[in-house]
Amino acid sequence: MPLILLSAANCAPPQTGVMAAPLPDAPYRLGSGDRLRIVVFDQTNLSGSFAVDAAGMITLPLLGTVPAEGKTPQELKAVLEQRLRKQFLREPNVSVEIEAYRPFFIFGEVAQSGQYAYIAGMTVEQAVAIAGGYTPRGRRGPVQLARRDGADVVRIEVPLTTLMRPGDTIFVQERWF
Missing domain, CATH: 3.30.1950.10 (wza like domain)
Structure with missing residues (x-):
């Protein structure tokens, strides 16, 4: 019986570079809802x-x-x-x-869009799970994240492993196939 070895690296889906610019990682600043x-x-x-x-x-x-x-x-x-x-x-x-902490917001292709309580150390993927998971049309990859940086709001596409901050807004996009 022949033995066939497969490399796990060859079976894994390709990783895509998602983050175009860094998210602000400044000290936590208080805001409405804290x-x-x-x-x-x-x-x-x-x-x-x-x-x-x-x-x-x-x-x-x-x-x-x-x-x-x-x-x-x-x-x-x-x-x-x-x-x-x-x-x-x-x-x-x-x-x-x-x-x-003040709540975070999630909308788009998730089961229940809305406002949810922030939990320290939460990732984007966990936030999607809290919102009931993806809809059948939800894109199961990078999401759009909006984060306040002083007076500005930074909007960027991030991987699911990104750590969230209170007040972040996530938008799960629709997939095309």
Whole structure:
């Protein structure tokens, strides 16, 4: 009986270069829809869970509205400590943590387009699965991804293994055959 060996590399589908330009990989910036856990040490009445509203603000006891959109959690911490120091406390010590990220969006040729909760470390492929998978006409390859980069939005075709960020928008295209 003859023995035939096949190389697995010859059986695999060809890989295509998809990414034309890099996606922004800047530090995470807060935005509308994020939920924050803010702790002012030794001040339980100033601590709590706060949502970044549609205007990009958070509303805190004593301080009122504070701009949060576009800031990193560390930058927001510095702003809060500065405002508390000016008005109420000698040496405020503030902690800012992201309790829940803003949602991501997916549309196109998926079973259920819409808005979904972001999970840290999620890939585009996992996002497609969360949306119920592809429709029969869905292209099972690279997708279009839109990501905010400061004031700009970067739109690029990416492979399914791309890591997502909160607020990303995915568009699954239709296949032609």
